[in-house]
Amino acid sequence: MSATASVTPDVVFDTLFAYQQTAALKAAIDLDLFTAIDEGANDTEAMAKRAGASVRGVRILCDYLTTLGLLSKSGTQYSLSPASAAFLSRKSRAYMGTMASFLTLPDLKKNFDDLTGAVKRGGVLPAGNTVSEENHIWVDFARAMVPMAMANAMAIADVIDLKSDEARVLDIAAGHGMYGIVLAQRNPGVRVTAVDWAPVLGVATEHAHQFGVQSRFGTLAGDAFTTPFGSDFDLVLITNFLHHFSVAQNTAFLRKVADALKPSGQVAIVEFVPNADRVTPPMPARFSLTMLAGTPEGDAYTLDELTSMLMDAGFEGVRTHNLPTPQMLIVASRT
Amino acid sequence: MSATASVTPDVVFDTLFAYQQTAALKAAIDLDLFTAIDEGANDTEAMAKRAGASVRGVRILCDYLTTLGLLSKSGTQYSLSPASAAFLSRKSRAYMGTMASFLTLPDLKKNFDDLTGAVKRGGVLPAGNTVSEENHIWVDFARAMVPMAMANAMAIADVIDLKSDEARVLDIAAGHGMYGIVLAQRNPGVRVTAVDWAPVLGVATEHAHQFGVQSRFGTLAGDAFTTPFGSDFDLVLITNFLHHFSVAQNTAFLRKVADALKPSGQVAIVEFVPNADRVTPPMPARFSLTMLAGTPEGDAYTLDELTSMLMDAGFEGVRTHNLPTPQMLIVASRT
Numbered sequence: 118m119s120a121t122a123s124v125t126p127d128v129v130f131d132t133l134f135a136y137q138q139t140a141a142l143k144a145a146i147d148l149d150l151f152t153a154i155d156e157g158a159n160d161t162e163a164m165a166k167r168a169g170a171s172v173r174g175v176r177i178l179c180d181y182l183t184t185l186g187l188l189s190k191s192g193t194q195y196s197l198s199p200a201s202a203a204f205l206s207r208k209s210r211a212y213m214g215t216m217a218s219f220l221t222l223p224d225l226k227k228n229f230d231d232l233t234g235a236v237k238r239g240g241v242l243p244a245g246n247t248v249s250e251e252n253h254i255w256v257d258f259a260r261a262m263v264p265m266a267m268a269n270a271m272a273i274a275d276v277i278d279l280k281s282d283e284a285r286v287l288d289i290a291a292g293h294g295m296y297g298i299v300l301a302q303r304n305p306g307v308r309v310t311a312v313d314w315a316p317v318l319g320v321a322t323e324h325a326h327q328f329g330v331q332s333r334f335g336t337l338a339g340d341a342f343t344t345p346f347g348s349d350f351d352l353v354l355i356t357n358f359l360h361h362f363s364v365a366q367n368t369a370f371l372r373k374v375a376d377a378l379k380p381s382g383q384v385a386i387v388e389f390v391p392n393a394d395r396v397t398p399p400m401p402a403r404f405s406l407t408m409l410a411g412t413p414e415g416d417a418y419t420l421d422e423l424t425s426m427l428m429d430a431g432f433e434g435v436r437t438h439n440l441p442t443p444q445m446l447i448v449a450s451r452t
Numbered sequence: 453m454s455a456t457a458s459v460t461p462d463v464v465f466d467t468l469f470a471y472q473q474t475a476a477l478k479a480a481i482d483l484d485l486f487t488a489i490d491e492g493a494n495d496t497e498a499m500a501k502r503a504g505a506s507v508r509g510v511r512i513l514c515d516y517l518t519t520l521g522l523l524s525k526s527g528t529q530y531s532l533s534p535a536s537a538a539f540l541s542r543k544s545r546a547y548m549g550t551m552a553s554f555l556t557l558p559d560l561k562k563n564f565d566d567l568t569g570a571v572k573r574g575g576v577l578p579a580g581n582t583v584s585e586e587n588h589i590w591v592d593f594a595r596a597m598v599p600m601a602m603a604n605a606m607a608i609a610d611v612i613d614l615k616s617d618e619a620r621v622l623d624i625a626a627g628h629g630m631y632g633i634v635l636a637q638r639n640p641g642v643r644v645t646a647v648d649w650a651p652v653l654g655v656a657t658e659h660a661h662q663f664g665v666q667s668r669f670g671t672l673a674g675d676a677f678t679t680p681f682g683s684d685f686d687l688v689l690i691t692n693f694l695h696h697f698s699v700a701q702n703t704a705f706l707r708k709v710a711d712a713l714k715p716s717g718q719v720a721i722v723e724f725v726p727n728a729d730r731v732t733p734p735m736p737a738r739f740s741l742t743m744l745a746g747t748p749e750g751d752a753y754t755l756d757e758l759t760s761m762l763m764d765a766g767f768e769g770v771r772t773h774n775l776p777t778p779q780m781l782i783v784a785s786r787t
Contacts, residue, residue, distance in 0.1 A: 123534075124534045124535050124537075124538045124539075125535070125776075125777075125778070126535065126538070126539045126546075126548055126600075126776075126777065126778075127535075127734075127735050127778055128520075128521065128522065128533075128535045129477070129535060129539050129540065129548055129551075130555075130735055130778060131734070131735065132473050132474065132476075132477045132520060132522065133474055133477055133478070133551070133552055133555040133556060134474070134555065134738070134742070135470040135471065135472075135473035135474045136470065136471035136473075136474040136475075136556075136561055136564065137470075137564055137738070137741055137742065137745075138467050138470035138471075139467065139468055139469070139470045139471040140471075140564035140565075140567040140745075141467075141567065141741060142464070142467045142468055143468070143567070143568070144567040144568040144570075144571050147568040148568060148571060148572075168571075168572075169572065170571050170572045170574075171571065171572060171573060171574025171575075172574070173574040173575070173744070174570060174571035174572060174573065174574045174575070174744060175571060176730075177571075177740045177741055177743075177744045177751070178567075178571050178741065178744070180726075180730045180731050180737060180740060181737070181738055181740065181741045183731040183737075184731055184732075184734040184737050184738050185463075185467060186463065187463065187467065190729065190730075190731050198463075199458075199459045200459050200460070200461065200462075200463045200464060202459075203459045203461070204459075204461045204464050205464065211461075213461055213464055216464075216468070217468055220465075220468040220469065221468060221471075226471055229471065229472055229475035230475075232475040232476065232478070232479040232513075233478070233479040233482040233483060235479075235509060236479050236483060236503075236505050236506065236509035236510060236512075236513050237483075237503075237504065237505045237506060237509060238506060238509065239505075239506030239507070239508040239509045240506075240508070240509070265461075391515075394525065395511075395515045395525075396515050396518040396519055396525050397519075399462075399466070399519040400462050400465055400466065402515055402516070402518075402519050403469070403472070403516055403519050405512045405515060405516065406472055406476060406512055406513065406516045407469070407472065408512075409508075409509060409512045409513070410472075410475075416512070441460075441461075442461065443460070443461075443462055443465060
């Protein structure tokens with residue numbers, strides 16, 4: 118035992134029990150405990166009363182969240198961490214609690230029930246592919262991921278220079294539609310064409326009405342790989358899309374995108390982009406595993422890989438921008 | 453956004469995705485990747501060949517484990533962290549990989565499918581109670597948890613002074629039986645009576661044969677709360693038992709234990725014991741949530757709480773010892 122005397126197995130237990138962290142945060146969001154604390158219900162009795170829950174259950178849950186750093190505890194009172202205050206209290210404009218319902222969908226979590234099998238095969242069988250028109254999760258995605266998309270969309274609208282008063286924007290796998298909708302809100306001359314499967318486009322169209330840009334918001338229902346896009350677009354948005362597919366599929370797809378752009382038109386890509394070592398920063402690096410478990414050949418691509426795909430597809434001038442999420446914006450121009 | 457400009461939502465994503473950590477470690481243990489690296493198969497090709505897995509899957513999994521600190525990566529080569537080398541390689545005597553199958557049992561994980569409901573109620577309904585004779589998981593527990601128990605059992609055998617050549621030891625909810633078996637191995641005059649449900653005692657009896665103490669190993673099948681123990685024991689072992697029950701149940705149970713002991717006989721308790729703040733150290737503090745999700749009234753009790761139960765039940769001289777796991781040994785003597 119001498120070699121191991123100073124090493125504890127805590128990390129082993131911690132990792133094998135990590136699934137409980139997901140359940141704990143989901144429960145706290147469901148019970149709206151972060152908002153309760155933010156509004157002054159900061160002991161277990163007050164929180165339990167407000168949430169219609171047991172004092173014992175709230176105490177154990179809040180203590181657990183404190184061990185994760187999502188709360189602080191002083192005596193019998195809990196307070197929010199900076200991240201909880203910013204993203205988990207409904208009082209915050211950046212509230213992300215709605216995403217929990219999507220990120221913890223049983224249909225997504227079950228992809229990890231046979232991760233060993235996915236590692237053996239190198240991906241899922243086609244029947245297990247998360248990316249399919251029949252998969253209802255994409256409607257859930259479109260409804261749940263608005264907060265994250267809004268933060269990114271506003272940052273992108275700050276960065277993208279559309280160069281003309283009358284700009285046509287194609288939004289690939291638009292989902293909630295917010296990337297195009299925010300651009301249209303910011304630029305009165307922008308017309309958006311949102312591509313996605315028909316049921317998902319219903320959500321995007323709702324959002325276009327909600328944000329008052331419906332007169333400049335069109336849709337194109339179908340598979341992005343096979344549906345004709347038309348031509349002469351000024352900008353194509355490809356957000357959270359490329360990670361589902363292989364390098365070869367993406368390169369071919371980006372060629373199709375180049376063909377839909379005006380000369381010198383731009384592509385704006387939002388992706389999880391790990392460093393070349395593939396193990397930093399943690400969030401984008403870890404995202405590869407979600408793709409291993411949920412797609413046949415998807416991945417979180419490095420900037421070198423994305424740049425190669427873009428150049429092979431006829432783009433140049435690749436540049437990157439940070440986003441307020443663990444993602445990156447990559448912009449390139451058609452050669 | 454100014455108030456949140458310096459705060460990232462990483463911890464929110466990280467926690468909602470934490471269930472993937474459990475799956476990743478389980479897959480790596482299933483594929484025996486830690487042993488592979490320990491034996492020199494330290495790049496993805498060599499590991500994939502050895503594990504009968506895809507290079508792509510092994511690469512993504514090992515990168516993910518690196519982000520968790522369970523591996524290190526240099527170029528294309530992976531190496532073990534000190535904790536992985538000590539507890540996840542089969543070359544180590546302290547290998548704990550067998551525990552993964554128990555700690556990630558679907559029957560245990562499903563307790564967390566409705567954690568919100570458990571928080572509302574303050575525990576599970578009796579039908580959801582993990583602690584029942586019908587629950588087959590306790591046989592799995594008895595087989596899987598030997599490594600952790602061995603580490604603790606050896607530490608306890610170092611500490612407990614049995615004071616007489618002919619000592620009778622009662623092992624409550626013996627499970628694998630290792631706590632009593634190790635004491636019997638160390639002390640030729642020790643006779644063990646193991647209490648548990650009959651199917652679990654089958655595993656303990658196997659272990660008693662395996663470790664050569666079967667002639668001094670007896671069993672008592674039944675519920676520990678209602679089965680008569682007899683009397684005149686020198687030591688009663690109560691390991692990983694009290695956390696499943698309420699303070700009142702435990703106090704009554706400890707009175708029954710006191711009645712089974714000789715005057716000045718000892719009780720040795722192994723428990724997850726958080727500090728009085730209930731939020732440190734992380735591992736024992738977090739264990740309360742497992743009890744909230746799996747039992748009607750169980751908890752990880754503080755030392756003050758355990759001391760009160762012991763004193764109310766007729767014990768004195770409470771003393772504690774550290775163990776090589778995230779648990780604590782509490783010893784007390786019958787008054």
